[in-house]
Amino acid sequence: MFSTDQEKYIESRGSDVATIKKQISDFKSGFPFLNLDRPASIGDGITKLSANQIDDYVTNYKSMTAGKKLLKFVPASGAATRMFKELFEFLSDGELNAGTEKFIAGLKNFAFYSELSEILKSQGYEMDRLIESKDYKTIVSTLLDEKGLGYGSLPKGLLTFHQESGATKTPIEEHLVEGARYASQDGLARLHFTVSPEHQQKFETKLKSVLSNYESELGVKYEVSFSQQKKSTDTIAVDLSNEPILVNDELLFRPAGHGALLENLNDLDADIIFVKNIDNVVPDHLKADTITYKKALAGMLLSFQKDSFDWQTRMANGEDCLTDALDTLKSKYGIDLKFSDSSELEDYLNRPVRVCGMVENTGEPGGGPFWVQGANGVSLQIAETAQIDLDNLAQAEILKKSSHFNPVDLVCGVKNYKGEKFDLLKFRDDKTGFITQKSKNGQELKAMELPGLWNGAMANWITLFVEVPISTFNPVKTVNDLLKPTHQ
Incomplete structure (x- = not known):
């Protein structure tokens, strides 16, 4: 299938030839659809915590983290280009679309307004006059172009999202605050961001300018690390006949989606890992629910692990605790299992655990619990x-x-009852990848994404779903989302 030179090229990327051949086979056969049995709902797969339970789990979290290493993991790769899709279309075709109209109408309510105005002023423009004369192209191009704010090529983590008490904040700063509030221990907050190679220096520069202020204000020290999506996780691209595509005589590979970050997650050393997207942040005055529920989810995870580790230790010592475990799993965690012997229970418990917050469906595109x-x-x-x-x-x-x-909105436990880290790659369902149709230089092609980080990549984890309030979910998918009350 591949020439000797092509095999050497595959290996030079950190991949192995057998894996790439398997990907081509998957292109030909396709991935099977999931077989949904029913939606998960309150009382049937999703737990709705009472006020007392929330208090108890928050207390558990405070008391059970001794000796545990906590980490906040934030996928932050890629440019924010899609945030500005309608603005780019306006610059391209000159037609004033609905998104651009809304952007101009709300211009003074964006946290980056003052900074944009100053750049325009330095270029000899007055914002009010540009608006009055309807010279919207100058405003939009200055926002997006690298000679202006450069937002068209920056990652979301470095855009100005919020303004509060006279200060502006980027998402990376909001995550620093969150990390101090619910993911710190003994005065240390550890955060890990996955970033694109071309953006890492910008992240580091931003952090260097703000870290000491946040450490002083919040009374913590920060340990911030970065990683990049590995080239070895890129998947091969094929044409519509499932033949590998060559560009300048080299095989064409493409990034494999957020599922590729499972390797980044797997490389981290921590007991409890909080996972949250870069753009789901709010100003400080709206963070209370997020902080409370993150602690509650983590408290539930630690409570589950305490029970699970106790059962596994007892079984390792020859004790039969099957009935006790099954009763507790059902009554305390809503997990109804029918195991006939302890070995089945051991196999079930000896896996990573995730507690996932779920919000009521509001019509947002994306995944759900089933x-x-x-x-x-x-x-x-x-x-x-x-x-x-x-x-x-x-x-x-x-x-x-x-x-x-x-x-x-995930809290993950990635070590076993002996304190050993699981190999998370062993708990992925490789049959849950995605195949999409793309184009490059006018040529139609098929691309493959690995099983999603919180989908198939965690398919064989122990999973607990918990309802969390909609106030904890405030993503910024378009620039105009920043005009919503939760970002003001």
Whole structure:
């Protein structure tokens, strides 16, 4: 299939030839759709915590983190180009679209307004006069162009999102605050950002300018690290006949989506890892719910691990605790299992654990919580719409009935009862990748994404779903989302 030179090129990227051959085979066969059994709902896969339970889990979290290494993991790769899609279209075709109109109408309410005005002033323009004369192209191009603010090529983490008490904040700064509030221990907050190679220096420069201020203000020390999506996780691209594509006589590879970050996550040394997207942040005066529920989810995880580790230790010592464990799993965590012996329980418990916040469905695109039928029975999974056969009326109806949405709000336990780190790659379902159709230089091609980080990459983890309030979910997908009350 590959020439000797092509095999050497594959290996030079850190991949192995067998894996790439398997990817081509997957292009030919396709990935199977998930077999949804039913939506997860309150009382059937999703726990709704009472006020007392929240208090108890928050207390658990405070008391059970001794000796635990905490870490906040934030996927922050890529430019924010899609945030400004309608603005780019306006510059390209000159037609004033709805998104650009809304942007101009709300201009003075953006946290970056003053900075944009100053740049325009330095170029000889007055913002008010530009608006009065409807010279919107000068405003928009100055926002996006690298000779202006450069927002068209910067990552979301470095854009000015919020203004509060006279100060502006970027998402990376909001995550620093969150890290201090719920992911710090003994005065140390550890954060890890996955970034693109071309942006890492900008992140480091920004942090260097603000870290000491936040350490002084919040009374913590920060330990911030970065990693980049590995070239070895890139997947091969094929044409519509499933033949590898050559560009300048070299095989064409493409980044494999957020599922590739499983390797980054796997490289980290921590007991408890908080996972949250870079753009889901709010100003300080709206952070209370996020902080409370993050601690509650972590408290639930630690409580589950305490029980699980106790059972596994007892079983390792020859004790039969099957009945006790099954009763507790059902009554305390809503996990109803039917195991006939302790070995089945051991196999179930000896896995990484994730507690996932779920918000009520508000029509946002993306994944949701479902019971999914797999080779080993029915399990709780986060399913993306692309994984569901919408031509199957029964499956489409299950999707339609789903009540909750995945906001990427996870707390993960990645060590076993002996304190050893799991190899997270062993718990991925490789049959849950995605195939999409793209184009490059006018040529149609097929691209492959690895199983999503919080979808198939965690398919074989122990999963607990918990309802969290919609106030904890405030993503910024377009620039005009920053005009919403939760970002003002």
